[in-house]
Amino acid sequence: MLATLLASGRTLLADGATGTNLFAMGLTSGDAPEMWNLEHPDRVRALHQGFVDAGSDIILTNSFGGNARRLMLHGMQDRVREINRLAARHARSVADKAGRPVVVAGSVGPTGDLFEPLGVLTEAMAIEVFEEQIRGLKEGGADVAWIETMSSLEEIKAAAMAAANVGMPYTFTASFDTAGRTMMGITPAALVEFAQSLDPPPLAIGANCGVGASDLVVSILGMTAKEAGIPIIAKANAGVPKFIGAEVHYSGTPELMATYVGLAADSGARIIGGCCGTTFGHLSAMHEALHHHHAGARPDEARVVAELGPLQAPGAKGGHKIGGEGRRNRRA
Numbered sequence: 001m002l003a004t005l006l007a008s009g010r011t012l013l014a015d016g017a018t019g020t021n022l023f024a025m026g027l028t029s030g031d032a033p034e035m036w037n038l039e040h041p042d043r044v045r046a047l048h049q050g051f052v053d054a055g056s057d058i059i060l061t062n063s064f065g066g067n068a069r070r071l072m073l074h075g076m077q078d079r080v081r082e083i084n085r086l087a088a089r090h091a092r093s094v095a096d097k098a099g100r101p102v103v104v105a106g107s108v109g110p111t112g113d114l115f116e117p118l119g120v121l122t123e124a125m126a127i128e129v130f131e132e133q134i135r136g137l138k139e140g141g142a143d144v145a146w147i148e149t150m151s152s153l154e155e156i157k158a159a160a161m162a163a164a165n166v167g168m169p170y171t172f173t174a175s176f177d178t179a180g181r182t183m184m185g186i187t188p189a190a191l192v193e194f195a196q197s198l199d200p201p202p203l204a205i206g207a208n209c210g211v212g213a214s215d216l217v218v219s220i221l222g223m224t225a226k227e228a229g230i231p232i233i234a235k236a237n238a239g240v241p242k243f244i245g246a247e248v249h250y251s252g253t254p255e256l257m258a259t260y261v262g263l264a265a266d267s268g269a270r271i272i273g274g275c276c277g278t279t280f281g282h283l284s285a286m287h288e289a290l291h292h293h294h295a296g297a298r299p300d301e302a303r304v305v306a307e308l309g310p311l312q313a314p315g316a317k318g319g320h321k322i323g324g325e326g327r328r329n330r331r332a
Helices: 002-007 019-024 033-039 041-054 068-074 077-095 123-139 153-166 188-195 213-223 254-266 280-291 301-308
Strands: 058-060 103-108 144-150 170-174 204-209 232-236 241-244 247-250 269-274
Touching: 002 103, 019 033, 019 041, 033 041, 033 077, 041 058, 041 077, 041 280, 058 077, 068 077, 068 123, 077 103, 077 123, 103 123, 123 153, 144 153, 144 204, 153 170, 170 232, 188 204, 188 213, 204 213, 204 269, 213 232, 213 254, 213 301, 232 254, 254 269, 254 280, 254 301, 269 280
Parallel strands: 058 103, 103 144, 144 170, 170 204, 204 232, 232 269
Antiparallel strands: 241 247
């Protein structure tokens, strides 16, 4: 279904935050959001319904930490298939009654482990972990494996291979939160080059999370500086996170996220959504902005900063190197 919607030529709206909105529904710090697929299915479906009502074309399942390595922290590693199957079913039930095409994207986050020689994870282990999760998502009715918030090429490759083994189309996004690179040193341009080497290829690639909307849009500019040949995803946090007392609040207003939508679209993104801090209200404003957007000139970094605020993790010499060559992944 995602391939069909992309072929229509229009820019698609993805959903917003999972954790932020589940916390507002009662999730407490330290609890695994994925457990709510078992314990509070009504609230998980309400999350998806809120985003569909706000105009999302793509909703992500409540399964970001649903792999065995992450669920092991909660003693739930033996219920991976069940939890992911339910996560997909909850989203599927909402999507199927939307009255329009809504893609169910099976959220697949990182394992939290480092690959050898820095850690214990091998490629074979990672493929097995991701394959188990993606199989559950497929059984529950997910349309696509949505691999997200990645920092290393090894982990992206393992998740992509797992999706291929299960027979699922896939997308992937990385988090460019370290001076315009991922934690493991990938640049936006290097991510595009890597994606072009994969077989089967991803349906789309891009950036999510990170440190703010400005930084994310600049990362998108880095991916689209040359013709990528792959649709690009932009899924930014709603501004910058700040602690107020013991709670995290995000600085981005609905108006700022509406501005971000236009800049992301003009930067070449074909799928635009929100990540941490993005509420139903933000998504409604983003939907309106996308609906009324008229294509404009490709922005430069100065315009992005002027309209969205300063970069939070600029590169070594005053900013991200848009379109620059990527250095080798530090895990390689």
